[in-house]
Amino acid sequence: xxxxxxxxxxxxRVADAVTNREAAVDTMKELQRHYGWLTDEALxxxxxxxxxxxxxxxxxxxxxxxxxxxxxxxxxxxxxxSISCWASGGETLLKSLTQLLEIEPGSTTADGAITLxxxxxxxxxxxxxxMMIGEKQYGRMTPEAGAEIVAAVRxxxxxx
Amino acid sequence: xEQILLKHTRPGRCLSFDEYRSAGGFGALAKALGKxxxxxxxxxxxxxxxxxxxxxxxxxxxxxxxxxxxxxxxxYLICNCDEMEPGTYKDRVLLERNPHLLVExxxxxxxxxxxRHAFIFVRxxxxxxxxxxxxSIAAAHSSGxxxxxxxxxxxxxxxxxxxxxxxxxxxxxxxxxxxxxxKRANPRAKPPFPAVKGLWGQPTxxxxxxxxxxxxxxxxxxxxxxxxxxxxxxxxxxxxxxISGHVVNxxxxxxxxxxxxxxxxxxxxxGMRPGSRFKACIPGGASTPYFTDAHRDVSxxxxxVAKAGSRxxxxxxxxxxxxxxxxxxxxxxxxxxxxxSCGWCTPCREGLPFVRHILERIESGRGExxxxxxxxEHVQMLNYxxxxxxxxxxxxxxxxxxxxxxxxxxxxxxGSCPFKGDRLP
Numbered sequence: 237x238x239x240x241x242x243x244x245x246x247x248x249r250v251a252d253a254v255t256n257r258e259a260a261v262d263t264m265k266e267l268q269r270h271y272g273w274l275t276d277e278a279l280x281x282x283x284x285x286x287x288x289x290x291x292x293x294x295x296x297x298x299x300x301x302x303x304x305x306x307x308x309x310x311x312x313x314x315x316x317x318s319i320s321c322w323a324s325g326g327e328t329l330l331k332s333l334t335q336l337l338e339i340e341p342g343s344t345t346a347d348g349a350i351t352l353x354x355x356x357x358x359x360x361x362x363x364x365x366x367m368m369i370g371e372k373q374y375g376r377m378t379p380e381a382g383a384e385i386v387a388a389v390r391x392x393x394x395x396x
Numbered sequence: 397x398e399q400i401l402l403k404h405t406r407p408g409r410c411l412s413f414d415e416y417r418s419a420g421g422f423g424a425l426a427k428a429l430g431k432x433x434x435x436x437x438x439x440x441x442x443x444x445x446x447x448x449x450x451x452x453x454x455x456x457x458x459x460x461x462x463x464x465x466x467x468x469x470x471x472y473l474i475c476n477c478d479e480m481e482p483g484t485y486k487d488r489v490l491l492e493r494n495p496h497l498l499v500e501x502x503x504x505x506x507x508x509x510x511x512r513h514a515f516i517f518v519r520x521x522x523x524x525x526x527x528x529x530x531x532s533i534a535a536a537h538s539s540g541x542x543x544x545x546x547x548x549x550x551x552x553x554x555x556x557x558x559x560x561x562x563x564x565x566x567x568x569x570x571x572x573x574x575x576x577x578x579k580r581a582n583p584r585a586k587p588p589f590p591a592v593k594g595l596w597g598q599p600t601x602x603x604x605x606x607x608x609x610x611x612x613x614x615x616x617x618x619x620x621x622x623x624x625x626x627x628x629x630x631x632x633x634x635x636x637x638x639i640s641g642h643v644v645n646x647x648x649x650x651x652x653x654x655x656x657x658x659x660x661x662x663x664x665x666x667g668m669r670p671g672s673r674f675k676a677c678i679p680g681g682a683s684t685p686y687f688t689d690a691h692r693d694v695s696x697x698x699x700x701v702a703k704a705g706s707r708x709x710x711x712x713x714x715x716x717x718x719x720x721x722x723x724x725x726x727x728x729x730x731x732x733x734x735x736x737s738c739g740w741c742t743p744c745r746e747g748l749p750f751v752r753h754i755l756e757r758i759e760s761g762r763g764e765x766x767x768x769x770x771x772x773e774h775v776q777m778l779n780y781x782x783x784x785x786x787x788x789x790x791x792x793x794x795x796x797x798x799x800x801x802x803x804x805x806x807x808x809x810x811g812s813c814p815f816k817g818d819r820l821p
Contacts, residue, residue, distance in 0.1 A: 254513075254596065257578030261561050286578075295580050299738075301562035302520045318482035319682055320640035320714050322728045356564060356732060357482035357682075358521050361640035361712070362647050371523045 238270055238281060246285050256287045260296055264303050273304040301355065309344045309351040311389050314368040317354040320361035325378075329365045330354060332379035333386060349390050398625040400613045400634050401606065402650045405493040410528050413535035416496040422541050424612035425503050429549040437508035437615065444619035445632030446611075449486075450476055450567070450604030451681065451709045453698040462591035463509055463599045472600040473506050473514040474576065475608055478560060478567040480519055481681035482732055484712035486636035487605040489648040491525035494609075495532040499555065501608035503541060504615055506553050509601060513554050517572055520562040529557050564736035568783050569602040570594075571738065582740040583783035606636055628654035631697040635708075639665050641715035642672045654700075658692035661715065672717035676799070680709025682729050683788030686722070686795035705798070707791070721815035722800040723807055726792045727755040733789035741782035747774055748789055755793075758804065761812040768804060772797055 238246075246263055253259040263285055267278040274282075274297050283290040297303045315321075315330045330341060337345050337352055344351045360366045363375025367382060369389055374382075404411055404419045416422075428437050442457030463471060475498065479487045491498065498516070506514050518526045533555050536542040544552050558576055560566055566575045570584035573595050594600025610633060614622045623632040631654035638648040644666030651660060661667065661674065668674055676686045679696070685706040687694065694704045701708045716725060734748035751774050754767050775794045778786040796804060806814055 255577065258576065260578035261558070261575075265559075265561060296578070299563060299580050300560070303561050317728075318732055319678070319725065319728050320483050323641050323714065323716060323720065323725070356562070356736065357480060357484075359479050359485040359488050359519065361483050361485050361714070362638065364640055364646070368521060371521075373521065 237277075238267065242266065242270060243285075250285055257292075260286055260288070260293070261300070264293070264297055264300075268303060272310065273306065273308050279305075307344070309349055311349060311369060312351045312353055313386060313389075314353050314355040314358070315341075316356070316358045316360075316364075316366045316368075318357035320357070321365040324364035326365040329367070329377050329379055329382050333382055336383050336386065350386065397650075397652060398634060399650050400622070400625065401490055401497065401609055401636060402493065410492060411494045411496065413496060413532060413539075416494065417539075420616070421496055421612075422500055422536075422539075424615040425500055425507075425541060426547055428504055428507055428615055429547050429551060432615075434508045434510060437504060440614055440619045441508070441611065444610075444614045444622045446607065446614065446622075447632070447698055448604055449606035449610075449635065449711070451481065451683075451707075453708060456603060456607055459591065459603070460505070460509055460601060462589065463601060464592060465510060467599060469598050470513060471509055471511050471598055472595040473502060473509060473511045474569075474572065474595065474600060474602045475502055475514070475516040475605055476567060476569065476572060476602050477516055477518045477522065477525070477605045478572060479522070479605075479710075480562075480564040480567055480736075481683065481710050481712060482729070483640055483678055483714040484638060484681045484710040486638040486648050486711060488522055488525055489638065490605060490609060490636065491522070491528055495525070495528040496536075497609040497612060498529070498605055499532045499536050500541070501611040502555060503536075503546070503553055504611045505601070505603065505608055507551055511601075512552050513556070515556045515558055515576060515595075517558050517560060517566070517576060519560050519566070522559075526557055526559055533557070563738070564732075565738045565783075565785060568785065571783070572602060573600065580738075582738050583785075585782075625652055626654050626697070627652035628695055628697065630654065630699065631695070635696070635711050637664075637696070637711045637713055639713050639715070641677070641713075642669050642717040642720075643667065643715050644669055651696075654695045654697040656693050656695055657687060657713075660696060660713070661692075665715070668715070668717060672719075674715065675718045675720055676716050676722060676725075676795075678712070678714040678792070679706050681712040682714075682732060683707075683791045684709045684795075685791045686799055688799050706795070719815060721759070721813055722796055722803055723755065723759050723813065724815065726796045727752070727759050729792045730755055730789060733785065737785060741786075743778050743781040744783075744786035744789075747778050747781070747786060750774070751778075751790070751793060758807050759813055761807065761810070763804075763808040765808060767808065768797070768801070 250259045446456045447453045565571045571581040575581035590600040635653045649664045730752045737744045739745045775790045
């Protein structure tokens with residue numbers, strides 16, 4: 237169940253939309269922010285708010301890179317694997333983080349604090365290689381700098 | 397070199413709304429609303445020779461002229477800021493430094509088109525850009541440049557910001573329209589073109605950020621002055637080139653359209669990094685065929701680049717040095733496109749993973765002589781895809797076949813990659 241205030245805000249967002257489903261991405265994002273990922277419960281709630289079937293929401297949820305239909309940690313480390321980062325040490329950065337966190341890309345650390353995900357171009361190619369944690373971007377990453385930032389984020393993480 | 401888009405930027409921070417006003421900002425809007433008809437604004441854009449900065453290079457004024465003005469119901473303008481083409485970051489730089497130029501440009505475009513409600517479609521990860529836009533829109537509202545009866549002209553306009561959740565195909569204009577409507581972002585069949593039947597079935601224009609940000613200067617300084625800021629008589633205006641890879645200065649530069657590739661690399665880019673020699677580059681974002689040393693004298697303008705076998709695209713130049721394996725580069729690009737395919741049509745959904753498989757085989761030393769022919773067939777075959785994603789994805793493969801055939805064959809005959817794939821910055 238979502239809190240009453242969030243529900244009211246989302247109902248307002250949907251009412252202000254040109255059509256109900258125009259608010260679909262915003263609704264999914266807000267519910268994901270609340271639950272941590274788009275749970276089955278969240279999917280049903282989104283469907284109800286938007287006047288769609290759960291399947292129609294699922295069709296959207298599975299389409300977007302930043303909507304998660306499986307559990308993720310409170311902190312997600314996105315490492316760009318596209319061409320500019322690749323040409324500037326992106327593979328080395330990702331490999332060093334998999335070793336540091338002792339997980340494969342696409343999975344979550346044993347303590348549930350951090351999920352490591354390769355991602356498409358972050359639009360920060362002049363600062364390659366890049367990663368993004370939450371909404372913050374980090375450029376010109378060496379394996380050492382990356383390790384330092386991830387360690388700091390891990391210490392501050394509610395999951396640790 | 398004339399700066400139009402990055403003229404009033406401040407180091408390390410966003411230009412404030414008041415600073416933009418002091419520098420003459422919204423003067424073009426006041427001029428248009430006070431002295432020009434919508435048709436005159438459109439004619440100015442046609443006369444300027446402005447071509448779309450998002451990748452396709454279609455003449456902007458001509459695109460506007462396709463919009464029927466006599467149909468009942470609203471018309472829409474959508475600004476495409478779904479900047480997901482690898483190697484491209486110019487729109488982010490522009491919006492982080494001066495979002496007001498886009499707000500004014502959109503107001504002018506909406507006046508010309510008779511649009512009362514426009515949207516800016518922003519990709520994920522561009523939080524600062526979206527925040528800057530929301531502030532600029534709010535400030536423009538308070539100053540009477542947006543909202544009801546703008547500057548007493550009777551013209552009314554609302555701008556909305558939509559933040560996406562990440563998918564490359566959303567940058568394709570009909571997929572973008574579906575995404576904005578809250579539908580799965582598969583491309584739509586054309587015709588009908590969006591100019592006639594777009595957002596919610598109404599006439600819609602989709603223009604790139606950089607395209608729209610040029611409109612204020614065209615109206616203020618006149619189309620002929622704007623056109624003359626290019627490096628050649630054939631080209632029109634300036635262009636944001638965003639650079640990455642193995643050069644000294646990897647930054648976003650506003651340069652006269654039509655400078656040669658060599659001038660850009662040796663000039664603003666500061667040349668190659670110490671120890672690096674130029675081998676090849678992607679000239680305009682991930683979907684454009686490679687340029688090599690033989691292309692240094694090509695004028696970086698739409699038609700000359702097309703004549704030389706590639707596309708100016710977004711102006712995202714990615715430079716590779718002699719230690720880079722072009723098979724590995726192509727494999728990286730194809731992995732991106734295969735992952736980003738929306739899956740709607742068979743050639744793209746099935747073809748791209750197959751091409752990826754062939755390239756993986758070649759790169760890991762298990763390639764066979766027939767693979768080259770298979771790649772060549774797919775460059776042709778993927779033209780039958782539903783939208784431009786798959787043909788674009790095959791641009792780099794085409795470049796690989798045309799310019800690095802020896803390197804491809806060496807992988808196959810030696811049974812291994814003669815290069816190392818990854819390198820430190």
